[in-house]
Amino acid sequence: MKSSWINFLACLLLSAVIWLFHNLSQQYADIVNVTVIPSSNIAGRAENASSEVTVSARCKASGWRLIALERDRKSRKVFFDSSDFGKPVDDNFTINAATLFKYSKDIFGDDVTVESFVTDAVSMKFLAENHKKVPVVAVMTATYKAQYMAKGPAVMTPDSVLIYGDEDRLSSIDAVYTKQMNFKDLRSSVHSEVRLEKPSGVRVSHEKATCALEVTRFVELRSRVNIGTRNVPAHTHLTVLPSSADVVYRCVFPMNGNPVDRTEFYVDYKEFAGSIGGTCLIHYDGLPDGVIDVKIDPEFCECVAD
DSSP states (O other): OHHHHHHHHHHHHHHHHHHHHHHHTSEEEEEEEEEEEEEEOOTTBOSBOSSOEEEEEEEEEEHHHHHHHHHOOOOEEEEEOGGGSOOOBTTEEEEEHHHHGGGHHHHHOTTOEEEEESSSEEEEEOOBOOEEEEEEEOOEEEEEOTTEEESSSOEEESSEEEEESOHHHHHTOOOEEBOOEEEEEEOSOEEEEEEBOOOTTOEESOSEEEEEEOEEEEEEEEEEEEEEEESOOTTOOEEEESSEEEEEEEEESSOSSOGGGTOEEEEEHHHHHHOSSOEEEOEEEOOOTTEEEEEEESSEEEEEEO
């Protein structure tokens, strides 16, 4: 008799457990409150909000998941894109409910469907922080296949970043450099993501940048050109020695035109007047599109006025 009661109670308990598991596995909807530690990348502002915020929403999930959310008191750190905030009021940045939906999984986790948010918007306070804008400098070496070269300097995106920290520390930093990049035997353009070197004692607005190096095939032309003069005052004669120079043009292949006939080489009298010994740099003007590089030999000439 006693054994029958034990079997009965065991079956009853098992049935209750099965019923509980079955019911808690069903989908339910309820109001869920989650404490969020907001972070963002707002220009000129601290990375983290000055205080936590509570996000409340009507969520649909399994009974097990809703119970876990209700019992979980741990704050969740969520990154919000700065472009998702509305116009700030003082230090307060607001994100509306329609935009909050894109952060549903970050806030409430997987296997949870947010049906609606309790409030129309959530406000977060990001305090102003000492900052400075500095250029991004590419640190790289590159070699090229024969008859190929870079069409211009490497282009970094972003080309500048914000650094945050103590004013004295910021004043000593003039640029943020990339990690070393090495490209070998290039014959086509390169687009590469590279990490940035973070200066000690500061926060940098970006961890990575994209380096774009345009590579092209070139053809080389050589010519001997006469050196002219510009800005010479009336009744003054400026003698240039030597009066000619050897020039090497590197042009994108195929060429659009002959640069030899369209480029003028000269020295500027204003530079001569400000020089000590009369040595002047040879300049050029009228260089057509498609010329990548110009080398002049000699680069400087001696000038005498009479």
